[in-house]
Amino acid sequence: MENRKYDFDSVIDRRGTSSVMFDMCQEMFGRDDVLPLWVADMGFAVCPEITQALAERVTQHPIYGYSVPLEGYWQSIIDWQRERNGLEFSQDEACFIGGIVNGFGLALNHFTRPGDKVIIQEPVYHPFRMLITGNNRMVVNNALKRTDDGFYEMDLEGLERIMEQERPRMMVLCNPHNPIGIAWPAEVQREVAALARKYDVVVFSDEIHGDLTLKGHHHTSFLTVSDDARAVGVVMGAPSKTFNIAGIVSSWCVVKNPELRKPFFNWLTTNGQSAPNFLSMTATRAAYRHGGEWLTQCLEYIEDNIDMVVDYCREHIPGITAIKPQASFLVWLDCTGLGLEHDALIDLFVNKARIGLNDGAMFGKGGSGFMRLNVAVPRSVLRQGMEQLAAAVAALK
Numbered sequence: 001m002e003n004r005k006y007d008f009d010s011v012i013d014r015r016g017t018s019s020v021m022f023d024m025c026q027e028m029f030g031r032d033d034v035l036p037l038w039v040a041d042m043g044f045a046v047c048p049e050i051t052q053a054l055a056e057r058v059t060q061h062p063i064y065g066y067s068v069p070l071e072g073y074w075q076s077i078i079d080w081q082r083e084r085n086g087l088e089f090s091q092d093e094a095c096f097i098g099g100i101v102n103g104f105g106l107a108l109n110h111f112t113r114p115g116d117k118v119i120i121q122e123p124v125y126h127p128f129r130m131l132i133t134g135n136n137r138m139v140v141n142n143a144l145k146r147t148d149d150g151f152y153e154m155d156l157e158g159l160e161r162i163m164e165q166e167r168p169r170m171m172v173l174c175n176p177h178n179p180i181g182i183a184w185p186a187e188v189q190r191e192v193a194a195l196a197r198k199y200d201v202v203v204f205s206d207e208i209h210g211d212l213t214l215k216g217h218h219h220t221s222f223l224t225v226s227d228d229a230r231a232v233g234v235v236m237g238a239p240s241k242t243f244n245i246a247g248i249v250s251s252w253c254v255v256k257n258p259e260l261r262k263p264f265f266n267w268l269t270t271n272g273q274s275a276p277n278f279l280s281m282t283a284t285r286a287a288y289r290h291g292g293e294w295l296t297q298c299l300e301y302i303e304d305n306i307d308m309v310v311d312y313c314r315e316h317i318p319g320i321t322a323i324k325p326q327a328s329f330l331v332w333l334d335c336t337g338l339g340l341e342h343d344a345l346i347d348l349f350v351n352k353a354r355i356g357l358n359d360g361a362m363f364g365k366g367g368s369g370f371m372r373l374n375v376a377v378p379r380s381v382l383r384q385g386m387e388q389l390a391a392a393v394a395a396l397k
């Protein structure tokens with residue numbers, strides 16, 4: 001796009017910046033010389049207004065003491081969600097959360113007891129399983145179903161069976177769903193909500209990828225779908241994926257039902273969990289106030305990258321199909337056509353192609369034979385990665 005205002009093409013060297021993506025390759029892949037295309041943050045400079053706001057705060061006020069909520073901080077979150085996603089809430093219905101994984105752990109500990117069952121839908125973002133088992137709760141998996149056209153859908157019959165027979169206390173709705181990038185339709189979420197209400201299940205809707213829907217799709221917040229959803233829903237979202245500020249740690253939680261909200265928010269406050277720090281408030285307010293155009297252009301760039309990967313696989317990499325996401329910058333690569341065992345597939349990517357992706361198996365049942373590719377990188381980097389992969393696949397013969 002010639003008249004793009006923001007630069008997504010420049011390659012920024014992130015090594016040595018305590019970046020998980022770059023500085024953990026040895027630990028993750030057993031070697032340091034892979035092109036990293038894994039962890040879900042972006043290789044793009046953030047929107048300049050965020051940098052400017054942080055720089056001003058840090059340099060012009062050299063006292064970093066205890067903070068109260070920054071003027072306009074909550075309003076920026078409320079306005080963004082209303083305008084972008086049609087999610088309306090008041091400040092009383094929301095609280096700060098220091099990261100969504102942390103927030104899920106807190107919700108899990110508050111709403112369930114050891115031994116309780118919690119539903120996830122694999123393949124799904126792996127920390128859900130880790131937190132559930134790590135907190136001595138039990139995972140019940142309502143696996144996603146593959147559709148005839150190669151995409152995925154929710155198994156609503158399976159969900160009802162599980163709710164009726166297993167009596168879980170909580171369900172995780174990854175909304176949009178990572179990996180795969182499913183933007184769950186309102187009618188599916190409405191069914192989930194009705195079932196959850198019937199069987200008394202709290203629904204934790206993780207909407208961290210909600211601002212990243214691609215052309216032809218839109219994000220439906222769980223809290224917008226029905227009264228049932230508002231009765232059972234605990235929603236968490238963040239500007240972190242949207243604006244590439246995950247390292248700053250800023251998220252929010254909205255609960256509509258006061259019977260769920262009041263005890264939960266009181267418990268968070270009692271435990272010192274609900275106060276944002278001044279840097280996260282500064283970055284969040286700048287992002288939500290000024291980042292709209294940056295995000296629009298970023299998503300266009302990402303969508304072009306996704307199309308490039310889909311076409312490249314189709315034309316040059318027999319055996320690998322890139323499944324186009326409806327949301328987010330993560331592409332689910334179906335590598336089953338290569339006919340490789342799990343270890344051989346990992347060896348192909350890491351040791352032969354020298355590219356570092358997430359092993360699909362880490363996302364649980366249904367993930368083996370797949371890899372998750374992060375395309376939120378400059379196009380030249382992505383192209384290089386695809387070329388290395390194509391050469392490695394060609395050399396298999």
Ligand SMILES: Cc1ncc(COP(=O)(O)O)c(C=O)c1O
Nearest residue numbers: 040099100101102125178206208
């Ligand atoms: C679905 C989902 N939830 C949560 C997170 C992490 O959120 P946080 O960094 O706020 O803990 C990620 C990061 O990839 C994610 O994909």
